[in-house]
Amino acid sequence: MKASDLFVKALESEGVEYVFGIPGEENLDLLESLRASSIRLVLTRHEQAAGFMAATYGRLTGRTGVCLATLGPGATNLVTAAAYAQLGGMPVLMITGQKPIKVSKQGEFQILDVVDMMHPISKYTRQISSGANIPARVREAFRRAEDERPGAVHLELPEDIAREETDAPVIPRSRFEAPWASDGSIAAAVEMIEAARQPLLLIGAGANRRQTCRALPAFVEATGIPFFSTQMGKGVVDERHPLFLGNAALSGDDFLHRAVEAADLIINVGHDVVEKPPFIMGRPENAPPHVEEAARAGTARVIHVNYVTAAIDAVYHPHQGVIGDIARSVERLTEAVRPQPHWDFSRFMEVRRHLDVHTREGMDDARFPVYPQRLVADVRAALPDDGIVALDNGIYKIWFARNYRARQPNTVLLDNALASMGAGLPSAMAAKMVYPDHPVIAVCGDGGFMMNSQELETAVRLGLNLVVLVLRDDAYGMIRWKQAAMGFDDYGLTYGNPDFVRYAEAYGAYGHRVESADALRPLIAFCLAAPGLHVIDVPVDYSDNDRILNQEIKARSRAI
Template identity: 65%
Template sequence: MRKASDLFVAALEDGGVEYVFAVPGEENLDLIESIRTSRIRLVLTRHEQAAGFMAATVGRLTGGAGACLATLGPGATNLVTAAAYAQLGAMPMLMITGQKPIRTRRQGHFQILDVVAMMAPLTKFTRQIVSADIIPARVREALRSAEEERPGATHLELPQDIASDETDAMLIPASRSRRPVAEEKAIRRAAEAIRSAQRPLLMLGAGANRKTTARMLEAFVEKLGIPFFSTQMGKGVIDEANPLWLGTAALSDGDFVHRAIDAADCIINIGHDVVEKPPFFMREGKRTVIHVHYSGAVVDPVYFPQLEVVGDIANSVWRLGEALDPQAHWDFGCFDRARAALREHLEDRAGDDRFPMVSQRVVADMQRVLAPDDITCLDNGLYKLWFARNFRCRRPNTLLLDNALATMGAGLPSAMAARLVHPDRRVVAVCGDGGFMMNSQELETAVRLGLDLTVLVLRDDAYGMIKWKQSHEGYPEFGMDYGNPDFVKYAQSHGARGHRIASAHEFAPLLREVLDRPGVDLVEVAIDYSDDDRILNEDIPRLSAAIN
């Protein structure tokens, strides 16, 4: 016999959980004691939302479910945004929440919410554990569901009286399985469509961002020479220094990459997830779209592929590559022109000396300073478009951005989790001042954990992207400006080092300096988005239109 909470933690260990990110409550005390004597590392955060973001990022980087813990009531409700973040972003995560005793209650309905019902639309699996004996099955299913394609969020509620029960239940080991592969007829039809096309084009979406898939796609591109582009969450699947890279679909329409898409007569869509903004708008009869994914296409008004190859993506890509050879009639001239125009345009403003800095200079300087394996974690703001569009990823999962829920406040926690998972890599969090302040209290957590971490705070004293949209839509400026603390002193008050640059020339040297020393460094960078409207809505569409 052993205590139920001990069994619960043993099941987590058996499932590969290494960290539990937590803001505990009294209902979690048995579980906390069980974690104390386990191999799992308990990481206290200052807000449940940050704990969830960190757990989701562990899942994103490892493929195994990250775990977070909160109490009932307000602790559980504070996990809602993180649940949506993991669910939309396909990041495997297990949320564990406490609950008052369910057999006897002495406090009425104090703090009582139906958390299982609340989590139902935000998760793949959610259950209250009503018996200690069922813990092995519930934990195994929660982890399996979180990790299988399509990954996402799961939730278990462990009531206080169940956690303290005794049980002789045994662990349920994970079953061995392999994902189904696509039907041979589907492979043949897709190969024939690619073979007969004049201008085939490869698109890499979020679902392609898996280790085995990346290897197969590299071999596919190397053999066939088909140009490729990516969605924002597909960045880095293939090295973007590859001469066949056409760019990232960071804008809704009108960029250089969209001119290439418009010219394609066959798009091989690897791992497209409709949670991302559509990388192109389908026009019936203009081109053939081949959907290659673990599951069938989710059809909506802008995505209705003509062919589907459903099964393990890596296997499908390998079999398509085996079935194809380069074709003499393939014509990539329009793609070559789009690529050349884009690369020339990416240098525009990369050396701009203005201060406050422009986003393009920030991105270019970071590209020069960071090594291919270093990790950049973005919060959400207008700067994200420029990183997605201008930053060339050399490796998978080295630019972590959220183009699914697109929530603010995740940049710093996700960078902290990335550093825990990859202690051998340098990690930078890039946050706007608005997003940073939503979870800035986690600076203390980073310092306490002894992380080596660089945090860039892009300061414009406003909700910059909404202010930009407000102006773009013709509204007068109103209601978007706010004040900020002295970020240098703010960082110092948390035990970190704070820095503020006074010119664009200071940025790259300071970034090199802070990246190469231990500890947490915050760098405040004044940013100017005022020119972005003209660049995004006038310059880029005008120049890209000229390539045809």
């Protein structure tokens, strides 16, 4: 059997449905093997977008997404997507080609040490030097990609190796269960929770797994302990729940931080080192005087519930670990913890009341260009419970994290790890492929959208029914907000844009432009109901970002 055929059979054995990417000369044997397989090649217009799509597939399914590029520039174009998957905990396999390694073909033309390049941004990277090694290399790559914590892996298949003959058999997938936490750690955690006066639950990115998403709502209902989430933990428990206290969208002095200051125990489920907070183990020196002395000193105890032990540093050093399968740990805590009469959640509920008031403000604001709070409210109103919103990276991400109440897991796809621009559209495309019956909206700033806007052609070619909101402020708005907050002059962050309606139509999509705030919600509803790819140009008004996010929230939260 030709080695490239064996490689593809190994991919089929792993259950691979799609390979996203752009082949090159050095991939042609592999491409021919894919043509004769059950795997669908999704040809993209840029390797970075292919990597984002593969990573999002991995995030949503828990199975390894696969992307393909050639050597040299094709491989370097995967670097950002590799880092995106690695920091975001998304299982993805990157396959790159290479010149022959046994006999020189073209000297050093296009040759980089891709394996060495991938070392810092992947869990596993290898060059395949023999066809007989393919089954073991592929099986190990998938094992590493999906093992907690999930991430990026890379295999380089040189073209002369791809043409070799081999009789090596495919190695089947292994079956395994993650270890359970020890009885002693469960008992210690139960004792700490029941002894606490104001326990608080934190839901992090690592909790956004299918089984854990079933276990955590039951824990909340059984114990009545209030909860909050990180940005990548959104939706694990329905955020309409009366015990939901908000999202860690801002680094400090949001309403949520007043609840964290009051807590004497934080149950941290699925903490991921790349995400906020670690502020749970520290308190601002200028905390309001009515906050308990113990809280101001940052002495709240922390239980770390995760697959792996915590990496200890100056800002995160939990007091008790519950290490093992997270879902099973949460189930066992649910069975064992008994609500206590001395628990006092009144402070948390006060925070919740103030949060609710603030997040309702601006929801029906009629100003135009569209106000961010109105935008978030209209997108939420347009989508059903299982609707998916895929966010690119920009200042609007903070508004969505704070104000958009996610109702189901993984229905808000945002990147708060690498926080890369350009991922919104490819992520939405992958989400639509995984869940074709769910309505999907991509929300992109004009800056991030233009970084991978060429994938409109891919989406049209794939026949995806998708809505893309392009939030137009003609600037890199997130950095402009930070620039203003630091007292600097407005400089170096504005640009021009194409006519997005005509731009969409040039790719075969439908283009729309919002002319008033009141027109936004019905237009989104129309586009969701209509077939095809719809791009909506939405002018946005970010003029109040600095006042609200840097000043108003801080003042109002400190007054609680």
